[in-house]
Amino acid sequence: MTSPLEQKKIKIAGPSVVTANRTWDGIVVYRTAAKSWSADLSEAAIVRNSDEAKALLAESVADDVGAIGPYIAPVQVGADGKIEPGNLREQIRLTGVTIGQSAQA
């Protein structure tokens, strides 16, 4: 998966969210429509074009104390509205490592 750290141009091909890591503990969080952060992907604000993505990212970057390293990540939205990660990297960030033993919280 191409690292989003190399994400320079904002160009989205489908529904996306802004994700980051919470500053005080580093856990994975998503930007919500209520201008806050949530660890629950289902609460993430969905953007569907570049302008929306830019606006959500700019707002997220401005909240430097809340979370760090925000970037746009692809998601899939099911017919029932359920949001799923759009690639393996984001799947691992959401559900944890894929290696068994070390995965327990």
Next chain:
Amino acid sequence: MYAYDEIDRTLVNERVSEFRDQVKRRLSGELTEDEFKILRLQNGVYLQLHAYMFRVAIPYGTLATDQLRALAHVARKYDRGYGHFTTRQNIQFNWIKLAELPDALEDLSKVGIHAMQTSGNNMRNVTSDQWAGVAPGEIEDPRIWSELIRQHTTLHPEFSFLPRKFKIAITASDHDRAAIKIHDIGLKLIKNEKGETGFEVLVGGGLGRTPFIGKTIKHFVHGRDILSYIEAILRVYNQYGRRDNIYKARIKILVHELGIEKFSREVEEEWRHIRNSSLQIDDEVIEDIRSRFTYPNYEKLPHMPDELRQAAADADFEVWRKNSVAPHKVQGYSIVTISLKPIGAPPGDATADQMDALADLADKYSFGEIRVGHEQNLALPHVAKRDLPALWKALDKLGLATPNVNLITDIIACPGLDYCSLANARSIPIAQELTRRFANHELANLIGRLHINISGCINACGHHHVGHIGILGVEKNGEEVYQITIGGRADESAALGNLIGPGVKFDEVADVIEDVVEAYLALRERPEELFIDTVKRLGVEPFKERVYATR
């Protein structure tokens, strides 16, 4: 063991207070992430996929038991109960909270452990042979010189903002266990014709996206001149190293672009100015450092004690002894390598309970000392041969007696996409599957010495370029794809592996490696011909044919 002096203790303690204040200011918003990032990196704190990652230095791979217990404590109290030993004699904690990091750092500082310069564009942890001081035939203990360089370069203002990170490794044995040829500077302790101690100096080694084997820049630098010579190299690097392009910023690129002869001339010119300065090392300084290393009071013990003779009847013990026990320079003692590569587990991980238990065993059987190797295994450096049977039983209960050292399941792997924010593909699950495929010890033993190295991206933290079999995970069209190389090695004959063909998918990697190994078994001239020697004799083609003929 090395005992820190008051200067070091003060430095470590002050660093904790400083970092506590920095974290406090970050959490309050007084510092932005941009301002804070360089500060956290100078204390070994990265941001990874799931959380912050905290990298702690284990200088020259030597740990006292109280230090190992402190690492276990951090794993248990601040993390998720385990730590990950890296390929550069560090340990990483993967789930640490920023708000708790100052406390973790303070707990470690009580036993003289810190995280200074474990990241950032400075001089990283100086690494050495994990068998230093106990390996037969060694010139002398390379840790004395490692410590000298550590002291000189720690927080050295001239080396704190280099074009890029800088790594030094030192060995004092003919067989290189420290991988000096893939370091920015590699040092090999040698004696000249007058019997004086000095170094063969190599420069410009490194892996990553542009791998190079280090080149000898000087065949002999007297020990008293080593700091000035290193400083001369660093000054040339600081002056000419590229800062405009992160991918071309390492010294290996500079050495390659200038050529070793021109680079060497630049270093000589710089050295001429500083060689006879205060950087020249007095014998007293070396002796002071030497005196702060303590060595066990070894007993006079027989070469073959009764306990060992009796235990030889136990086939399982013998399998472990032949695999994991190495000769020691003192009669009656052995070096025991402890595999952190149990079948099906992430390479290099140890739980807090294992670390605590191992500390107890080191107190009981190894004069309170543990070593960490770049292969992501541990070692007990001073085990009396009479104690080997009892130690083996205790290690076995802890899951630390897997007899696979240097065999195909002794895999080096980076954290990969399961943890790392830079990774493109997973490494650990590939390693886990391979250990399951080759779990049968008789099969692994039949194959013999074979090192597999896996990296989850081109940054090559798993040193895939120098694996006998190297596996590099990349991304292609949103999928994990793995490129396979063969013929690399990281020892005194270091070489870069060659690609065998197109990349293969995640699910195919283990099958491909099985094919490569089957080809080797069919092609080797005799059982003693190692995989790496068969590849050297025949090249890539026969392996390529075997792998791709049916794919």
